[in-house]
Amino acid sequence: xxxxxxxxxxxxxxxxxxxFILGLAxxxxxxxxxxxxxxxxxxxxxxxxxxxxxxxxxxxxIYVELIQNTPLILQLCFLYYALAFSGxxxxxxxxxxxxxxxxxxxxxxxxxxxxxxxxxxxxxxxAASQGFGYIGEMYYVILPQSIKIILPPMVNQVVNxxxxxxxxxxxxxxxxxxxxxxxxxxxxxGGAYGPAYLVSGLLFxxxxxxxxxxxxxxxxxLKLREQxxxxxxxxxxxxx
Amino acid sequence: MDTLEASFSMLTNPGVxxxxxxxxxxxxxxxxxxxxxxxxxxxxxxxxxxxxxxKKTKVFKALATMYIEVFRNTxxxxxxxxxxxxxxxxxxLSRSMFGLTSVEVKMLYKAAFALILFTSSVIAEIxxxxxxxxxxxxxxxxxxxxxxxxxxxxxxxxPQAYRNIVPTLLSQVxxxxxxxxxxANVAVIELxxxxxxLLGSAxxxxxxxxxxxxxxxxxxxxxxxxxxxxxxxxxxxxxxxxKHPRIPKPAVKTG
Numbered sequence: 001x002x003x004x005x006x007x008x009x010x011x012x013x014x015x016x017x018x019x020f021i022l023g024l025a026x027x028x029x030x031x032x033x034x035x036x037x038x039x040x041x042x043x044x045x046x047x048x049x050x051x052x053x054x055x056x057x058x059x060x061x062i063y064v065e066l067i068q069n070t071p072l073i074l075q076l077c078f079l080y081y082a083l084a085f086s087g088x089x090x091x092x093x094x095x096x097x098x099x100x101x102x103x104x105x106x107x108x109x110x111x112x113x114x115x116x117x118x119x120x121x122x123x124x125x126x127a128a129s130q131g132f133g134y135i136g137e138m139y140y141v142i143l144p145q146s147i148k149i150i151l152p153p154m155v156n157q158v159v160n161x162x163x164x165x166x167x168x169x170x171x172x173x174x175x176x177x178x179x180x181x182x183x184x185x186x187x188x189x190g191g192a193y194g195p196a197y198l199v200s201g202l203l204f205x206x207x208x209x210x211x212x213x214x215x216x217x218x219x220x221x222l223k224l225r226e227q228x229x230x231x232x233x234x235x236x237x238x239x240x
Numbered sequence: 241m242d243t244l245e246a247s248f249s250m251l252t253n254p255g256v257x258x259x260x261x262x263x264x265x266x267x268x269x270x271x272x273x274x275x276x277x278x279x280x281x282x283x284x285x286x287x288x289x290x291x292x293x294x295k296k297t298k299v300f301k302a303l304a305t306m307y308i309e310v311f312r313n314t315x316x317x318x319x320x321x322x323x324x325x326x327x328x329x330x331x332x333l334s335r336s337m338f339g340l341t342s343v344e345v346k347m348l349y350k351a352a353f354a355l356i357l358f359t360s361s362v363i364a365e366i367x368x369x370x371x372x373x374x375x376x377x378x379x380x381x382x383x384x385x386x387x388x389x390x391x392x393x394x395x396x397x398x399p400q401a402y403r404n405i406v407p408t409l410l411s412q413v414x415x416x417x418x419x420x421x422x423x424a425n426v427a428v429i430e431l432x433x434x435x436x437x438l439l440g441s442a443x444x445x446x447x448x449x450x451x452x453x454x455x456x457x458x459x460x461x462x463x464x465x466x467x468x469x470x471x472x473x474x475x476x477x478x479x480x481x482x483k484h485p486r487i488p489k490p491a492v493k494t495g
Contacts, residue, residue, distance in 0.1 A: 065468075065475075066468065068475075069467065069468045069472050069475065070467045070471070071417075071418040071419075071421035071432060071467060072421075073421040073422060073424060073432055074421060074432055074435075074460060074463055074464060074467065075464075077432075077435075078461075081439065081460070082453060082456045082460075085456050086453040159313065163313075163316075164315070165315075166315040166316070166317040166318065167317075167422070169317060169425050177315060177318055177321070180321075181321055197318065197321065197325075201322075204314045204315060204318070205314055208312075208314070209309060209313045212309075212313055
């Protein structure tokens with residue numbers, strides 16, 4: 001099994017443990033920046049989609065459909081090679097951060113849109129009647145209510161984002177999976193397939209499992225609460 | 241912009257076009273096969289995880305849960321690499337077919353296997369969502385009519401569960417089409433990988449002797465348009481199915 005039970009292979013992993021630490025750090029760095037970017041894009045385009053202004057809604061729709069219907073790898077390659085062949089290469093990690101941020105920004109925007117769309121219309125009217133401006137209305141009235149609807153799918157997106165850092169491999173990446181692969185195929189380090197894949201898989205699992213469990217737990221409690229108060233689902237269907 | 245014209249001239253080259261069209265066909269066939277097998281395998285996983293709760297069968301529930309959680313929380317690319325190394329390859333497939341060399345067939349088989357394993361875990365959770373949405377009264381009604389557990393599943397619960405998850409499964413086809421582009425990493429012959437290969441040898445086809453930035457835009461733009469057309473059609477279908485459910489939901493919730 002690729003040296004899964006050989007002490008030599010495990011020793012090799014331990015000697016080259018810096019490879020995995022570096023990979024994890026790169027993946028973490030990339031995920032953090034991409035996450036920030038995607039939050040920002042998601043909030044902006046999500047608010048645009050629910051603003052009621054037709055042009056803004058169309059722009060947001062085009063962004064979401066264009067990004068959600070094409071593969072991340074293709075977008076990443078497009079960005080990377082377009083920059084590289086025009087002589088403006090900005091490096092692998094920054095390219096990955098931008099591509100990941102834009103890709104998941106589209107998903108975040110849909111999450112925000114659905115969250116705001118689930119708030120009953122009366123809340124917007126009540127806020128307006130109390131003299132709130134747009135920002136005050138969103139900040140004090142609407143967003144605090146929709147955050148509980150937004151959070152579970154958003155955490156799922158975070159998990160997907162962390163997993164998708166592996167797409168960097170196609171442009172010769174520096175993330176955990178790419179470094180693991182170059183480790184097991186390298187001339188001086190190669191061979192320890194079993195332990196290396198186990199270690200990098202475990203690292204991903206340790207980060208992602210708590211997050212996805214938390215997301216599904218939140219989702220379930222939300223569903224239970226909805227069943228108890230039958231008013232909420234009715235208004236969702238009304239708003240379509 | 242004569243480099244742009246040169247880049248567009250690549251798309252009028254019949255050889256290039258056929259090469260790309262075959263890539264599209266592989267992408268589509270691969271994704272549909274992965275989802276269909278994923279539904280079969282995923283349903284088994286979902287049923288085991290949901291209903292193997294007696295003392296004797298609890299170990300199967302634990303195994304199914306472990307499988308689903310492990311695959312959901314690790315990247316697809318890792319599983320492609322693992323399958324490349326560890327998956328046994330049957331000798332009978334070791335020849336050229338579908339116009340691919342025997343090495344390409346081997347890669348396709350192994351990477352497609354990883355895609356199927358990965359997709360099953362996602363679909364298992366979708367099926368489980370559908371199963372959980374079936375009202376508990378349906379089980380009791382089935383028992384009272386003398387069905388055993390297998391009969392209840394096949395005749396009563398699973399049909400309702402599948403009907404509930406049709407839109408979600410269609411969305412999963414979109415996700416799988418996008419995920420299949422990960423196979424480009426190991427030079428499996430689908431649309432993404434063929435586009436990338438073409439970019440590397442664009443200087444042969446565009447007549448200028450070099451790879452220009454316009455080639456990037458034309459080739460990747462072409463692939464984007466293809467992916468977009470396929471996926472947008474599917475997501476429009478999803479929205480249509482969601483808006484027009486074939487059987488209206490009961491007004492009164494039971495259970």
